[in-house]
Every structure is written in structure tokens, then in C-alpha cells.
Amino acid sequence: MRDLTNEIVEFIRRTSTDLPQDVEERLKAAVEKEAPGSAARGAMETVLKNVELSRKNSTPICQDTGTPIFYVHYPEGWSTRKLREMIRNALVEATQKSYMRPNAVDAIYDKNSGNNLGGEEFPSIHFEEVDADAPLTIELMLKGGGCENVGAQYSLPNNGLGAGRDLAGVRKVVLDAVQKAQGQGCAPGILGVAIGGDRGSSYAKSKEVLFGKIGERNNDPEVAALEERLTDEANTMGIGPMGFGGQTTVIDTKIVGMHRLPASYFVSVSYMCWAYRRRKMTVQGDEVVYD
Amino acid sequence: MREIQLPVNDETIRELRVGEPVLLSGLMVTGRDAAHKWMMETFIKKTKEPKGDDLQVYEALKKLLNGAVIYHCGPVVSGLDSKDYKFVAAGPTTSIREEPYQAAVMKHFNLKGVIGKGGMGAKTLQGCQETPGVYFHAIGGAASFIAQSVKKVLGVYKLEFGVPEALWVIEVKDFPVVVTMDSHGQSQHTVVESASHRVLEELLAQPY
Ligand code: SF4
Numbered sequence: 001m002r003d004l005t006n007e008i009v010e011f012i013r014r015t016s017t018d019l020p021q022d023v024e025e026r027l028k029a030a031v032e033k034e035a036p037g038s039a040a041r042g043a044m045e046t047v048l049k050n051v052e053l054s055r056k057n058s059t060p061i062c063q064d065t066g067t068p069i070f071y072v073h074y075p076e077g078w079s080t081r082k083l084r085e086m087i088r089n090a091l092v093e094a095t096q097k098s099y100m101r102p103n104a105v106d107a108i109y110d111k112n113s114g115n116n117l118g119g120e121e122f123p124s125i126h127f128e129e130v131d132a133d134a135p136l137t138i139e140l141m142l143k144g145g146g147c148e149n150v151g152a153q154y155s156l157p158n159n160g161l162g163a164g165r166d167l168a169g170v171r172k173v174v175l176d177a178v179q180k181a182q183g184q185g186c187a188p189g190i191l192g193v194a195i196g197g198d199r200g201s202s203y204a205k206s207k208e209v210l211f212g213k214i215g216e217r218n219n220d221p222e223v224a225a226l227e228e229r230l231t232d233e234a235n236t237m238g239i240g241p242m243g244f245g246g247q248t249t250v251i252d253t254k255i256v257g258m259h260r261l262p263a264s265y266f267v268s269v270s271y272m273c274w275a276y277r278r279r280k281m282t283v284q285g286d287e288v289v290y291d
Numbered sequence: 292m293r294e295i296q297l298p299v300n301d302e303t304i305r306e307l308r309v310g311e312p313v314l315l316s317g318l319m320v321t322g323r324d325a326a327h328k329w330m331m332e333t334f335i336k337k338t339k340e341p342k343g344d345d346l347q348v349y350e351a352l353k354k355l356l357n358g359a360v361i362y363h364c365g366p367v368v369s370g371l372d373s374k375d376y377k378f379v380a381a382g383p384t385t386s387i388r389e390e391p392y393q394a395a396v397m398k399h400f401n402l403k404g405v406i407g408k409g410g411m412g413a414k415t416l417q418g419c420q421e422t423p424g425v426y427f428h429a430i431g432g433a434a435s436f437i438a439q440s441v442k443k444v445l446g447v448y449k450l451e452f453g454v455p456e457a458l459w460v461i462e463v464k465d466f467p468v469v470v471t472m473d474s475h476g477q478s479q480h481t482v483v484e485s486a487s488h489r490v491l492e493e494l495l496a497q498p499y
Contacts, residue, residue: 050437176495
């Protein structure tokens with residue numbers, strides 16, 4: 001099993017400094033929708049200049065480099081213990097190189113570890129085994145704090161919103177979450193919605209779904225229609241970039257269904273800021289490909 | 292777009308209305324949680340005895356902050372060993388955490404503005420009317436871009452608070468912001484919040 005630490009450092013650098021193209025394209029389209037001279041348009045123009053500059057200078061897109069969330073698909077026979085060690089070492093090095101801000105703060109002692117490692121859970125790493133001849137893939141998402149703070153979880157039915165245990169109810173609570181978030185999660189945002197599960201698995205799934213490409217729709221036509229409807233309806237609220245007021249509040253919505261207990265019906269909404277940093281690397285034999 | 296040179300006078304501040312984009316140039320000081328708490332306890336409420344270089348820093352700040360603005364920002368700074376400081380990433384942080392202190396700090400130092408993100412509450416809005424001052428909203432996440440508008444780091448106070456919490460004195464050029472709270476009692480945040488709430492009510496009433 002080869003040592004991939006250097007390749008993972010490069011992977012982290014790309015994730016933190018180079019915004020994926022599908023996101024950038026949507027942000028570019030959003031600029032055009034705002035009135036010339038408006039605060040919203042100015043905000044989007046600054047965002048795009050920032051994206052360009054970060055890519056050119058290899059500096060973090062945002063100084064909050066977020067919670068690093070890794071999903072690793074490893075071929076049968078690989079050691080997850082070694083892979084974990086490589087990822088953790090790479091993260092320390094990426095922090096020394098200022099691609100990442102030291103972001104792990106002990107919640108009880110209020111102390112920053114200084115190297116982005118904190119206990120078993122920071123960074124968060126998920127492993128999944130694949131066939132022995134399949135490639136190794138590592139996906140990484142950097143989930144910022146400001147947008148994480150406006151995420152929400154609802155237990156349906158919700159009487160205040162008149163939301164029952166069906167897609168109509170899901171629609172209502174998601175719209176409520178968008179209105180409550182205002183611009184605080186650095187709008188325009190992307191919504192990851194999980195329906196079902198328990199409180200923990202539901203939130204985890206609402207982030208996992210954000211690894212998909214922008215515009216990728218759920219296989220179920222009814223759910224797919226709700227995804228598009230939610231994006232459109234969220235944008236009628238006029239919250240706009242940064243909450244300045246404007247046309248684009250949400251650039252995409254992704255919904256995923258899970259199994260639930262008969263007694264529970266959770267809807268979890270993860271809000272991802274415009275700095276939607278997620279990338280994938282694939283290792284097959286000697287070859288390493290970054291998406 | 293309106294361009295403002297800092298420090299700035301009361302007349303210019305009174306001309307500003309919510310929703311207006313502005314380019315800021317000149318001098319400003321960064322300060323967030325630790326700085327606000329320290330200013331409040333040591334010099335405004337005086338519940339803590341000044342110690343170390345507190346009094347010298349206070350004298351320097353009184354001059355620097357008069358007519359200037361404070362920036363809610365925890366920057367990433369390079370050149371810490373050589374003291375040849377440079378801002379690498381310097382986007383705004385969430386302002387509401389300073390709500391308990393901001394109005395008093397504004398009045399005490401005659402601050403003409405605060406820069407941050409997410410807006411602030413009723414107490415600060417009141418402070419903006421009395422001082423007078425405004426709240427400038429920077430673009431959240433635009434860390435590399437804003438760092439580039441920082442032309443010079445003129446100095447730093449209270450580095451013992453840590454790099455993000457220290458008071459950095461900087462000179463900026465064409466720093467893009469939007470006025471979202473003005474000196475006439477208007478807050479863009481309240482307006483957008485209530486308008487979006489009305490739309491939400493309509494959407495909730497629609498059949499699926
Ligand atoms: S919400 Fe996103 S863009 Fe905004 S400060 Fe946090 S990480 Fe940066």
C-alpha cells in the first residue's frame with residue numbers, strides 16, 4: 001500500500017482554494033439576475049473576483065476552512081488505519097502551509113489544537129469498502145461554521161407550520177428553514193435535505209447529498225420536482241446574496257430519502273454557503289486523478 | 292459608487308442610507324470578541340483594573356478610533372516571525388456576538404462605523420443614531436479579495452489575545468461594503484426579514 005500523504009495535501013489545497021466549476025458557473029449566472037448597481041450584484045461580483053483570486057494565488061477561498069469531512073471508498077484489503085493516518089498527517093501539513101486555518105477547538109477547555117486535529121471526530125472520516133480491483137476514491141467537503149449554524153432539523157408533524165408527514169410537509173419546513181437563515185449562512189446557499197433516519201443519521205445524510213453535482217436530480221420524479229420547486233420558491237422570498245435583498249437566495253436543492261422508525265419523521269436541512277468546497281480524488285494503480 | 296475616505300465626518304455618515312454600496316479607503320482597526328470585552332471592562336465600565344500596557348494602548352486607540360471604523364475580522368496573517376505582517380485572508384466574522392458591547396464602544400471612542408457580517412440588533416441600531424454611525428456589511432467569505440484591499444499593516448495591539456483576536460491597525464484601499472444599518476434608525480436586515488416572512492406565509496398557505 002503506497003503512501004499518499006503528499007497527494008492528499010495537494011487534494012486539500014485544491015479543495016480549499018479552487019472552487020468547483022459547476023458551482024462557479026451557477027454563481028456567474030446569478031450575477032446577471034441582479035440589478036446593475038445593486039448591493040446584491042456587487043456582492044456576487046466580489047464573490048466571483050474572490051474565487052478567481054484564490055485560485056490564482058492558492059489562498060483559501062474563505063478564511064473559515066470549515067469542518068473537513070472525508071468519505072473514503074477503499075478497495076478490499078487496504079488498511080483503513082493507515083489511510084486515516086495519511087489523511088490526518090496531510091491535514092496537519094496543509095494547515096502548516098496555510099491552505100487550512102487551524103479550526104479544531106476543544107469545546108470544554110476552549111483550546112484550539114493548532115493543527116486541525118481534535119480527538120477521533122476531527123476531521124470527520126467515513127470509510128466504505130469496495131471491490132479489490134476498484135479504484136480508491138477520497139471525497140472531501142469543507143463545511144463552514146456560519147452556514148452550519150443555520151442548519152435545522154424538524155420533527156414532523158409541525159403544527160406551527162401546518163406541516164404533516166409527507167412531501168407537502170417537507171416543503172413547508174424547508175421553506176421555513178430558508179427564511180430563518182436569512183443571509184447568515186453566506187447566501188446564496190445550497191440546500192441538502194434528508195427525510196427520515198434518526199436525528200444523527202438524518203443530519204449526516206443531509207451533508208452527504210451535497211457531494212452531488214449541481215443540477216443533479218433525485219431519481220424519483222416527484223422528489224426531483226420538489227427539489228426544483230423549493231429552489232424557485234426560496235428565491236421568491238427576496239433574501240438575496242448576503243441577505244441584502246435580491247433574486248438569488250438558493251442555487252440548488254438536493255433531497256434524499258431514508259428509512260425511519262414508525263414513530264419518527266425527521267427532516268434535516270444542511271445549508272451550504274456559496275463557498276461550496278467539495279472535491280474528489282481517484283487513485284488507480286500509480287495514477288492519481290483530481291476531479 | 293460612493294467612495295469614503297477614513298476617518299470620516301458626521302455629515303457624510305448622515306448622508307448614508309441602507310442599501311447603498313460603498314468603497315472604503317484609509318485607516319481601520321480590527322477587533323472582535325476579546326477586544327470588545329477588554330475595552331468594555333477596562334475603560335468603559337471600569338470593572339477591571341488596567342494592567343500591563345493597557346493605558347498606553349488606550350491612549351493610542353482613542354486617537355486611532357476617533358472618526359474611524361472597527362472591523363469584525365479574525366485575519367490570517369503572515370510574517371509573524373519577522374514582524375513584516377501581511378494579511379492573507381481577511382473576511383468578516385459574524386457581528387452579532389458584539390451586540391452587548393458595540394453601542395457603548397461606538398459612543399466612547401466616537402466610532403463612525405462597524406464592519407462585519409450578518410447585521411446587528413436594536414441596541415447597536417440605537418447607537419448608530421446617537422453617535423452617529425453606520426453598520427457596513429462586508430461580503431462574507433470573500434477572504435482573499437478583502438485581504439488584497441489591505442494595503443498595509445500599520446501595527447498591532449494586544450497580540451497576546453491571539454492573531455485573530457488582536458487589534459490590527461490597517462490601511463485599506465477600495466474595500467467593498469454595503470450600508471445595512473444607517474444613522475436614521477433603518478436596518479436592511481429587519482426590512483428583508485419581514486418582507487421574506489410575508490412571502491413565506493403566502494407560500495405556506497398555498498396547496499401542494
Ligand atoms: S458561511 Fe461559508 S463563506 Fe461564510 S464565512 Fe462561513 S465558510 Fe466562509
